[in-house]
Amino acid sequence: MRFCLLLTPRGRSRTFRSMPIYAESLTSAHRLFLTDHFPGDGCLLSQEGMAAFSADASQERAMPWAVVRPENRGQIEELLKWADSERMPIYGRARGTGRVGNAVPTHGGVVVSMLGMNRILDVDENDFVAVVQPGVVTGDLQAACIDRKMMYPPDPASVKYSTLGGNVSTCAGGLKAVKYGVTRDWVMGLESVLPGGKVLRTGGRSHKNVVGLDLTRLFVGSNGKLGLVTEIIVKLIPLPETSASVLVGFSDLRSSMDGARAVFRSGVLPAACEFMDKVTIQAVRQVGDVPLAANAQAALLFMVDGSEAGVEAEVRQLVTALNESSPVSVEIGRGKDEEKIWAVRRTISPAAFRIRPNKFAEDISVPRGTVAEAVERAHQIGEECGLIVLCFGHLGDGNIHVNIMHDASVPDEVVRACRAKDAVFRLAIELGGTISGEHGTGLTKASFVSEQLSQEEIGLMTSIKQVFDPNSIMNPGKGW
Numbered sequence: 001m002r003f004c005l006l007l008t009p010r011g012r013s014r015t016f017r018s019m020p021i022y023a024e025s026l027t028s029a030h031r032l033f034l035t036d037h038f039p040g041d042g043c044l045l046s047q048e049g050m051a052a053f054s055a056d057a058s059q060e061r062a063m064p065w066a067v068v069r070p071e072n073r074g075q076i077e078e079l080l081k082w083a084d085s086e087r088m089p090i091y092g093r094a095r096g097t098g099r100v101g102n103a104v105p106t107h108g109g110v111v112v113s114m115l116g117m118n119r120i121l122d123v124d125e126n127d128f129v130a131v132v133q134p135g136v137v138t139g140d141l142q143a144a145c146i147d148r149k150m151m152y153p154p155d156p157a158s159v160k161y162s163t164l165g166g167n168v169s170t171c172a173g174g175l176k177a178v179k180y181g182v183t184r185d186w187v188m189g190l191e192s193v194l195p196g197g198k199v200l201r202t203g204g205r206s207h208k209n210v211v212g213l214d215l216t217r218l219f220v221g222s223n224g225k226l227g228l229v230t231e232i233i234v235k236l237i238p239l240p241e242t243s244a245s246v247l248v249g250f251s252d253l254r255s256s257m258d259g260a261r262a263v264f265r266s267g268v269l270p271a272a273c274e275f276m277d278k279v280t281i282q283a284v285r286q287v288g289d290v291p292l293a294a295n296a297q298a299a300l301l302f303m304v305d306g307s308e309a310g311v312e313a314e315v316r317q318l319v320t321a322l323n324e325s326s327p328v329s330v331e332i333g334r335g336k337d338e339e340k341i342w343a344v345r346r347t348i349s350p351a352a353f354r355i356r357p358n359k360f361a362e363d364i365s366v367p368r369g370t371v372a373e374a375v376e377r378a379h380q381i382g383e384e385c386g387l388i389v390l391c392f393g394h395l396g397d398g399n400i401h402v403n404i405m406h407d408a409s410v411p412d413e414v415v416r417a418c419r420a421k422d423a424v425f426r427l428a429i430e431l432g433g434t435i436s437g438e439h440g441t442g443l444t445k446a447s448f449v450s451e452q453l454s455q456e457e458i459g460l461m462t463s464i465k466q467v468f469d470p471n472s473i474m475n476p477g478k479g480w
């Protein structure tokens, strides 16, 4: 392997290994291998059949040369042994709900749909663990746990569609991350197949394990760049008895941030702590009734969970703490009424499209104390670019969804939206934050990775990838 020094697009020098060499097309021998090992509709080769596997929710698109649908680990072992020797690019894929193009086959190659491996293998009330195949939809696992009075907390907004394999590979976060953490915090063990076909098992069913380096965590968030995950062991906890939610309106953004700070300082750790800026509130008002005072210019949305008595006490404590910041309205939802409150949050995405038909939905994360500044400056960036910017998100994690609204059919608007997006990423980095809190970098943010990560960090990550994937066949063309 040779090394050379290159200048990145943004002018920082970086050490690169020589470019990997890939198969240039699918030969008849390749086709034979794939159709032999994935008989029937286990292998797709037609353009129509493969089209659905060419894009994800980012709407980035590239056609693969073949799609395979394994049903067991053995097939994946054979596939990765063959792919490594043929230098065939391999793209793991689940439900394709990723927002940054991570599952898009930029170098042709073979897309491996993991949806055929979708069995919940075990939900164990003694060990408090679940064992699943990667194609299990996360909401289905949650339901199976609830039936046994247990909880798997990670709850990306895509929970009803996205899979455990996708969530593990992207380290998905969600509404309840402020109290329960993200996917990384719940994965106890993995089985993966590496390029070359070797099976690697890391971690296990033991809730504590400090022997050696944490290879399980290395795989979480690795976006299919180290190997294909074939089995996942996650941690479970007892299901909270109940929950309640509180929607609070404020006259301005700064007061809402003061309100959130007062709640945390009072000792309450909410299960969810969301915020909406004034543009978001205006948008959701256009599509229905919103239980917020007419003069609300910012809003917070809390959920607390636990025992009946504990939740009641926390709601009281939370409302008292909020009083210091003079909210203009407080709406409490218990039981079925909680739904009314969360409906407001769920309306944001469809409501945003009333502003403009397209959006860049970015997910920067900043230190929690700088959220107000980040939101104000994001609005300023929008004004400078002549565009509406709408901010909402997981305040408890400093994770802001910055939506840059535009019309993709107007070329000048697209140019200005891209300029705004670049400025928002730079703002996140300047404030000590990150260009992605949960979606990852994939294709759409790839050029910014070298602005956030140091040369040393990228060099180490590249070296680690090389240990697992010396021929760089796994998900090439993405980020680092």
Ligand SMILES: Cc1cc2nc3c(=O)[nH]c(=O)nc-3n(C[C@H](O)[C@H](O)[C@H](O)COP(=O)(O)OP(=O)(O)OC[C@H]3O[C@@H](n4cnc5c(N)ncnc54)[C@H](O)[C@@H]3O)c2cc1C
Pocket (backbone or CB within 6 Å): 056, 057, 091, 092, 093, 094, 095, 096, 097, 098, 099, 102, 103, 114, 134, 155, 156, 157, 158, 161, 162, 163, 164, 165, 166, 167, 168, 169, 170, 171, 172, 173, 174, 175, 223, 224, 225, 227, 228, 229, 230, 438, 439, 475
């Ligand atoms: C409406 C909507 C709401 C969303 N809300 C959230 C949110 O709240 N929080 C959040 O974090 N994300 C969110 N997302 C993004 C997306 O749902 C997550 O990134 C999710 O984890 C992707 O899961 P998937 O099953 O669709 O995986 P895919 O998109 O198919 O794949 C994602 C990545 O995982 C890799 N991969 C998949 N399976 C495997 C495997 N078995 N082995 C190795 N690699 C694999 C792929 O190669 C790819 O790099 C949202 C997306 C949408 C469309």
